[in-house]
Amino acid sequence: MLFIAPTTRPTTPGRHASLQHGMGLIGFLAASLPVLSLGIGGVELAHWMQIRQSLSLLLMDAARAGATHRAEPRILAAAFEGGLHFLYPAKGEPQRILQERRGALSLPWHITILSPVPATFTDHADPDLPEKRAYRGQALIRNDRQDAQHSARLAQGWPLGRGAASGFTIYEANTLKLRLHWPHRPITPGGSALIRSLAPLARDPLNRHWMQAGYLPFLRQVSVAMQSPPALWPDLPDGRVTHASIARPAPPATSPEAPDTIDNPSAPPMDKMGASSETDNDAATKTQEPPASDGVDGTPDDGSADPGSPEAEGCSPS
Numbered sequence: 001m002l003f004i005a006p007t008t009r010p011t012t013p014g015r016h017a018s019l020q021h022g023m024g025l026i027g028f029l030a031a032s033l034p035v036l037s038l039g040i041g042g043v044e045l046a047h048w049m050q051i052r053q054s055l056s057l058l059l060m061d062a063a064r065a066g067a068t069h070r071a072e073p074r075i076l077a078a079a080f081e082g083g084l085h086f087l088y089p090a091k092g093e094p095q096r097i098l099q100e101r102r103g104a105l106s107l108p109w110h111i112t113i114l115s116p117v118p119a120t121f122t123d124h125a126d127p128d129l130p131e132k133r134a135y136r137g138q139a140l141i142r143n144d145r146q147d148a149q150h151s152a153r154l155a156q157g158w159p160l161g162r163g164a165a166s167g168f169t170i171y172e173a174n175t176l177k178l179r180l181h182w183p184h185r186p187i188t189p190g191g192s193a194l195i196r197s198l199a200p201l202a203r204d205p206l207n208r209h210w211m212q213a214g215y216l217p218f219l220r221q222v223s224v225a226m227q228s229p230p231a232l233w234p235d236l237p238d239g240r241v242t243h244a245s246i247a248r249p250a251p252p253a254t255s256p257e258a259p260d261t262i263d264n265p266s267a268p269p270m271d272k273m274g275a276s277s278e279t280d281n282d283a284a285t286k287t288q289e290p291p292a293s294d295g296v297d298g299t300p301d302d303g304s305a306d307p308g309s310p311e312a313e314g315c316s317p318s
Contacts, residue, residue, distance in 0.1 A: 044188045048216075051087070051184055055220045058083040059180045062111070063224040067176050070140075070231035073241035076111060076178070104213050105183055110206065113243045114221075115168065115177040116141065121232045123163020124149075124173045131229055139232040146170050174226045181206060183215035191216075 058080055065079035066072065084094035101108035125139035133140065142149065149170045153161040161169045186192055192214030199211035207217040235242040 040188050044186055044191060047187055048184070051182075052218060052220070054087045055180060055182055055218055056222070058087065059111075059178060059220050060222050060224070063176055063178050063222050066178075067224045067227045070228050070233075071113065071116065071176050071226065072134075072231070072233050073111075073113070073236045074233075076113075077236060077240050080109070080111065080180075101183060101215075105210055105215065107206075107239055109183070109240065110181040111241045112179045112181075113177070113241065114179055115175055115223075116173050116230045117166060117168075117244050118232060119166035119245075120163070120168050120173045120230075122165040123168065124166075124170055125232070129229060134231065134233075141170075141173050141230040143174055143226055143229045146174060174230060175223055176226055176230075177223045178221065180218075180220045182218040182220070183210045183213075184218055185215050 061083050062076050062080040066076045069075040081094070081098065084097070088094045088097055098108045121139035121141060124141045126142045127139075129140045129142050131140055150161045153163075153170065158164075163169075163173075166173075186195065195211050195216050196214055199208050202208040202211050202217075204217075210217050
């Protein structure tokens with residue numbers, strides 16, 4: 001039996017190395033791109049969480065200032081913008097940020113006063129309240145003896161003590177509830193382009209306008225017990241601070257149904273106590289007792305973004 005050895009092709013030195021030239025680089029890029037993307041996304045998410053928490057604190061400080069100054073919109077705006085240096089500590093940075101947003105969006109931010117609303121003064125204003133008024137005929141709501149006022153309204157036949165025009169009790173009329181819309185520009189490359197592509201999904205007109213400009217809308221909400229008589233003020237002419245309005249008439253006096261809701265494009269429906277019913281906000285207080293003596297009826301609500309915006313928690317897309 002003859003054994004024939006297999007023939008092999010002669011190879012030149014370095015031939016196999018040349019066939020795999022660059023494969024290592026291609027493999028590295030294929031593995032590193034997802035890792036780098038996750039890292040950049042983590043940096044952006046951490047920045048969102050920091051902005052979200054800072055905005056809650058700034059809005060709470062503005063609400064406290066408003067609670068001691070009759071919920072005047074001018075005071076709210078000044079207190080909020082005055083606290084932006086904590087968010088942007090560099091010298092002149094807050095002014096630059098506001099100017100940039102005015103140029104790109106016309107409205108740098110927006111606060112909606114959810115309570116008290118103008119209809120609240122129709123129900124609960126006290127014309128005989130001996131307090132100084134900013135203008136002749138300014139409506140004021142008595143801030144003291146709220147338990148006695150509530151009992152008097154129950155005796156008058158008001159269902160659950162709620163007014164016919166607003167559906168608010170005297171306790172809710174003496175609670176300052178604010179909702180903040182803040183436009184945030186992403187810090188990572190491509191973030192603004194992604195937000196623009198998601199703009200058609202936003203149902204709120206203000207959020208859609210901001211997203212079309214590449215800004216991510218943040219939504220925060222707080223509630224603070226009034227420490228001064230609530231007063232009826234006009235909205236700020238530039239639109240930074242405005243009041244919500246009542247969407248529909250209150251139920252009849254004999255009906256035990258829920259009260260009115262707030263008709264605000266960026267505001268969710270109100271629950272039976274006139275408090276926000278957003279799923280990720282703090283649960284609304286279901287009591288008729290007066291607010292706590294420390295003046296704050298809760299910590300900043302965990303507000304969420306508009307359902308059509310890419311936020312689920314006021315700052316992170318989901």
